[in-house]
Amino acid sequence: MVTLPKVLGLCTLRALLRGTKIIPRPALMSDILTKRADDHAQWYNDLVLKADLAEHSEVRGCMVIKPHGYAIWEKMQAALDGMFKATGHVNAYFPLFIPRSYFAKEASHVEGFAKECAVVTHYRLKSDPEKGIVVDPEAKLEEELIIRPTSETIIWNTYRGWVKSYRDLPLLVNQWANVVRWEMRTRLFLRTAEFLWQEGHTAHATKAEAIAETERMLEVYARFAEEWLAMPVIKGLKTPSERFAGAEDTYCIEALMQDGKALQAGTSHFLGQNFAKAFDVVFTNKENKQEHVWATSWGVSTRLIGGLIMTHSDDHGLVLPPKLAPTQVVIVPIAKNGEQLAAISAYVEPILQGLRARGITVKFDDDDQKKPGWKFAEYEFKGYPVRIAIGPRDMENGTVEVARRDTLEKQVMQVTDIVEKVEHLLQAIQDNLFQKALAMRERSTRVVDTYAEFKQAIEEGGFILAHWDGTAETEEKVKQETKATIRCIPLHGDRTPGTCMVTGAPSAQRVIFARAY
RNA sequence: CGGGGCGUAGCGCAGUCCGGUUAGCGUACCUGCUUUGGGAGCAGGGGGUCGUGUGUUCGAAUCACACCGCCCCGACCA
Structure with a gap:
């Protein structure tokens, strides 16, 4: 730190400094992107913006999902939709607007969502000499319309008319939609005021069948997360305080991000007969008796894109698992002129055809407007799994240069069986990403027995397996004192009983604690 | 809603403290030539209601007041 006489003042100082030549720095993406280790939140933000996944809209809390980000969502939708169809579900669409009175019908549901609802109160505008255009006070709705934060109420109000007999069941419906939750603080993909998701809503004749459906869809989500996102997840049950408003039981998949924080990646709810009773949805069973139907709902959202980013990406930018990458392979020609480019195009053509024939994008x-080096940097930053470079040298030698995004390794390969090699490489990248993420989670998962150990462990992040006495009081105390919550009560793994790390009271099994997104 | 930061060219920023040339730099963009195996070089060029409004002043990006918007931290939540 240089100290200067005060009389000089800042202006003078700056004037003196103006003579200094500022060395221009190339605007490299690797310079623009904050390092993960320096500031994980900033890294995430930079990455989403610079990789062209999304940007902040001028509407508070809302984002614009840009084509590269939306393409990932489309791949997710396609995969999930296929899985839903394969399990017998069909798609439908319900209104965005929900009459206020519907919410009043299910007490815990309204309580859970009341604080974050956007409400439509008027249906007309009129011009105003001063403000240009204003809400017409004459056009007030008799009953306000809630912009759906989730659709249980309007769907169950509709299901009343659809279900009469046990023969109408089960009803297995999904909808792809946007929902609005007026969040106080938002983050791109992870929590925005408006987001895209799917919500499945099913109706069943028996409790057992509804529970089986809840578990089946949890299984679908887990498989999707692990096989497509290459994101290892733990299946579990939420504690009553973390449960969906209106559910009897909430099942979830929980993932661990690279910074040691947990992310709820999907939920599946057993709703019991709560909504059937609230909306009077009854059916006649085989014994000609009236019964309320049993319900489930389940959803995943564009939040998964945030999870995908925080699971695999690095200081060089986005890393995408091949199965969700909008484009899996990019081929960059290295040509000095038009003739060379034409020659390379001919050399590339059979490779393109071969790859496409195998369903590889x-x-x-x-x-020719952009240089190869520029393209390399660009595709690396945007997470293309495999990049192939082909230049004059390759054409002489019958080779191509293959670079993989996950390890950043480059290798010169013979062109002869390149299609098969690339196909295997894509699978290898998909597997490697999952294994790396799994290894990271295992490194970051600890078993602790005392609250003192716990407090220390939680500072280091990760999943912590500890005994809990099952009370909301203990859960709340831990949350207040450490900011950690119970992510879930795992369904699998070690389920031996013990004693609560806080109170010493009996515990049925270890639960997973973590700080969460 | 509390605390902090920010708003100047498509993007990133300087200039604001202490009002005063034609508002500047990098990048991107356009033109030309040379280039092309990790974000090319040189030369020339275009692009601005300085977030909005009101005020102070001979004069405002700069000072005052109000408003709008975004980001970060906290309370709430997927």
């Missing part, structure tokens, strides 16, 4: 970037 590939882009041949023959744009």
Whole structure:
């Protein structure tokens, strides 16, 4: 720190400094992207913006999902939708607006969502000499409309008309939709005021069948997370305080992000007969008796994109698992002139055809406006899993240069069986990403027995397996004192009883604590 | 809603403290030539209601007041 006589003042100082030549720095993405280790939140933000996944809209709390980000969502939708169809579900669409009175019908549901609802109160605007355009006070709705934060109420109000007999059951319906939750603080993909999701809503004749459905869809989510996102998850049950408003039981998949914080990646709810009773949805059973139906609901959202980013990406930018990458392979020609480019195009053509024939998405970037180095950096930053470079040297030698995004390794390969090699490489990348994420989670999962150990462990992040006495009081105390919550009561793994780390009272099994997104 | 930060060219910023050339730099963009195996070089060029409004002043990006918006931290939550 240089100290200067005060009389000089800042202006003078700056004037003196103006003579200093500022060395221009190239605007490299690797410079723009904050390092994960320096500031994980900033890294995440930079990455989402610079990789063109999304941007902040000028509407508070809302984002614009840009084509590269939306393409990932489309891949997720396609995969999930296929899995839903394979389990017998069909798609439908319900209104965005929910009459206020519907919410009043299920007490715990309204209590859970009341604080974050956007409400439509008027249906007309009129011009105003001063403000341009204003809400017409004459056009007030008799009953306000809630913008759906979730659709249970309007769906169950509708189901009343759909269900009469046990023969109408089960009803297995999903909808792809947007929902609005007026969040105080938002983060791109992880928590925005409006987000995209799917919500499945099913109706069943028996409790057992509804519980089986809840568990089946949890299984679908877990498989999707692990096989497609390459994101290992733990299946579990939420504690009563973390339960969905209106559910009897909430099942969840929990993932661990690279910074040691947990992310709830999907939920599946057993709703009991709560909504059937609130909306009077009854059916006649085989014994000609009236019964309320049993319900489930389950959903995953664009939040998964946030999870995907925080599971795999690095200081060089986005890393995408091949199965969700909008484009899996990019081919960059290295040409000095038009003739070379034409020759390379001919050399590339059979590779393109071969890859496409195997269902691999590939882009041949023959744009001569941008240099190869620029393209390398760009595709690396945007997470293309495999990049192939082909230049004059390769054409002489019958080779191509193959670079994989997950390890950043480059290798020169013979062109002869390149299609098979790339296909295997994509699978290897998919597997490697999952294994790396799994290893990270295992490194970051600890078993602790005392509250003192716990307090220390929680500072280091990760999943912590500890005994809990099952009371909301203890759960709340831990939350207040450490900011950690019970992510779930795992369904699998070690389920031996013990004693609560806080109170010493009996505990049925260890539960997973973590700080969470 | 509390605390902090920010708003100047498409993007990133300087200039604001202490009002005063034609508002500047990097990058991006356009034109030309040379280049092309990890974000090319040189030369020339275009692009601005300085977030909005009101006020102070001979004069405002700069000072005052009000408002709008975004980001970060906290309480709430997927």
